[in-house]
Amino acid sequence: MAYYDRLDEHGLAVLDYVRARRHDFHRHPELSWCEFRTTAVLCRELAQMGFSVRWGRPLWGELRPHNLPPREQLDAAFAAARAELGEGDPYLAEMAGGFTGLVAELDCGGGPHQAFRFDIDALPVQESGGCDHSPCGAGFASVVDGRMHACGHDGHMAVGLGLARLLAEHKAALKGRFTLLFQPAEEVAGGGVHFARLPQLQGADRLYSVHVGIVDRPVLVCDATWIAGSVFEVVFRGRPAHAGNNPHYGRNALLAACQAVTALYGIARHGGGASRVNVGAMHADNPNNIICDEARLRFEVRGADNGIRDYMAQRARQVIEGAAAMQEVTVEITPLTRFENHPNHPALAAWIKEQALAFGLGAGDIQDSYQVPASEDATFMTRAVNEGGGQACHLLFGCPVVGGHHNSRFDIPDPLLAWGSSFYFHLARQALACWGSDQFKV
Incomplete structure (x- = not known):
């Protein structure tokens, strides 16, 4: 049995929710800097949970997106989102021009500042229509011609929302500040450069980021680095x-x-x-x-x-x-x-392994480190936190990936996402237990 099939009570509690959210995002993929519907849906979900949400131009401030797609592509994507969500959607207007992505915060009083990053963009890939392709059989294949979540970012968002629900439901028992960054334009190395400069990330004691798959077997990688x-x-x-x-x-x-x-x-x-x-x-x-x-x-x-x-x-x-x-x-x-290539904080990677074992994983379910022969713009944020006096680490929730990444048959198991939400929640709570100890020191 894969590690992610062994769900605890928190994983079981959010399984149906993360599955539904992932399927919705998968059906409605949006390319880099065009994640208008995606951002609006995330804002609505997180605001309903009680998070303080910032998005659009007020979030970006003086920062400006770079390497944007052609203006006509941006305008068409914005118009499509407005047609679906309605003229009166409270979130869309501030995103016009490519100001996508959001930051959601939950302040539980004195304690550490823990941040979690999730990317949100899709790829220009035509999804397979084969009967053996799970999204087709289950009715959640992409409805947008030539676009698909073929790298798992729909799953990343689902993990983030599952984590948010668990944090919100247990807010009374938590301390500290929790910042969830839903970053646009990872596929074009765009959003991470700018989100690394956001004031909401400054002073973070810890930053966690993750990618599903990559290692094509059921294993948690505690220290995943990326090539430049x-x-x-x-x-x-x-x-x-x-x-x-x-x-x-x-x-x-x-x-x-x-x-x-x-x-x-x-x-x-x-x-x-x-x-x-x-x-x-x-x-x-x-x-x-x-x-x-x-x-x-x-x-x-x-x-x-x-x-x-x-x-x-x-x-x-x-x-x-x-x-x-x-x-x-x-x-x-x-x-x-x-x-960029930037190393993870070794103390945090070691602590994550300890917590994975405490969470019920066996030694065979864990891989200490892995250099991914691909690139990730979360490294800009890792660098900002590590050099700012905090600790940052990128993980892999490894699993068999149908078709491989950036492939028309790409698919991932939904239980992995509920497991990821619960494991992140475990890390968040355990960090509170060691707040102020040497484990929080650089």
């Missing part, structure tokens, strides 16, 4: 010419882009740790009889740490500029966003 990454947009500009009559007059931007793509995949990998490169898109809107004068591509590099990421980025710039020089075209390389 950077994303770039590249534009090659050449000179058009007749492809048959005088091709030698032209300067072929598309050929330069093709040579750059080949060269990018040929970059020598770093001997000091994991390194990655991927070209996700290449486009040239050009007829067949004209030498192409403009081509675009978007690519990413990753590294086990920030230094290896920077090595990959430097080599990528060199080979792209070399490809442009070969074809005598110009090139612009624009950084779009980045992910």
Whole structure:
């Protein structure tokens, strides 16, 4: 039996609730910076529980979202949310323009400040319609064409709401301040950069963040670190010419882009740790009889740490500029966003393992540490808390993942989410017991 199938009384109490919330979010996926309906639903749920909720422009203050999608995409997503929720929805207006996400706080009086982070965006993936795909059979598959919660963020939100319900129901027995951050735009390394600067996170004694799945077996990882990454947009500009009559007059931007793509995949990998490169898109809107004068591509590099990421980025710039020089075209390389590698607080990771054992997990249910060969923008928040005198740690609620992450058949077990809510509640209460001890010191 998987660890998450052994639900305690608190897990059983929120199971139906987290299942229903996860299924609702799964049916209504929204892309990065377009999480308007998602944010409004979260605000409503948390306000009804008694949390103090801040969202939209009042939450963001002087901060501004970056790497936003095209304006027409933002406007269409906002209009769709307004059409569903109604003109009078009290939350939507303040989110216009991409000011999504929220922070919910429950103040129970003197004690530690504990923060929990959950990401909320979906992916541009068309969900499988196969009869063996559980969301289809159970009636909660995505109703939005070309969009899907294919990474588990619908589950993360459900864990957060389950935790919120348990905190609210036991408020009289709790102390301290509980801050739940529902962060937008993780998939584009957007929201975490800004949420790390929010005043609601400042002074946090502890920050917990989590990802479901990732490790494709039922195991709790107490210390999950993520590799660093950077994303770039590249534009090659050449000179058009007749492809048959005088091709030698032209300067072929598309050929330069093709040579750059080949060269990018040929970059020598770093001997000091994991390194990655991927070209996700290449486009040239050009007829067949004209030498192409403009081509675009978007690519990413990753590294086990920030230094290896920077090595990959430097080599990528060199080979792209070399490809442009070969074809005598110009090139612009624009950084779009980045992910950082930052270690978890070792004392908090060790304490989480102790608490997992006390919560009923066996040694075989726990993995001490794991470096995920992917990237996460929660690391900006981890860094802010750890460097601010607190303790921050990222966990994995590992489980068999149908189809794999970012796949059209992605699915996760609902009991895992109820277990996660209950385990987080356990951590929150146990932290109160050791408040003021050496375990809270950096």
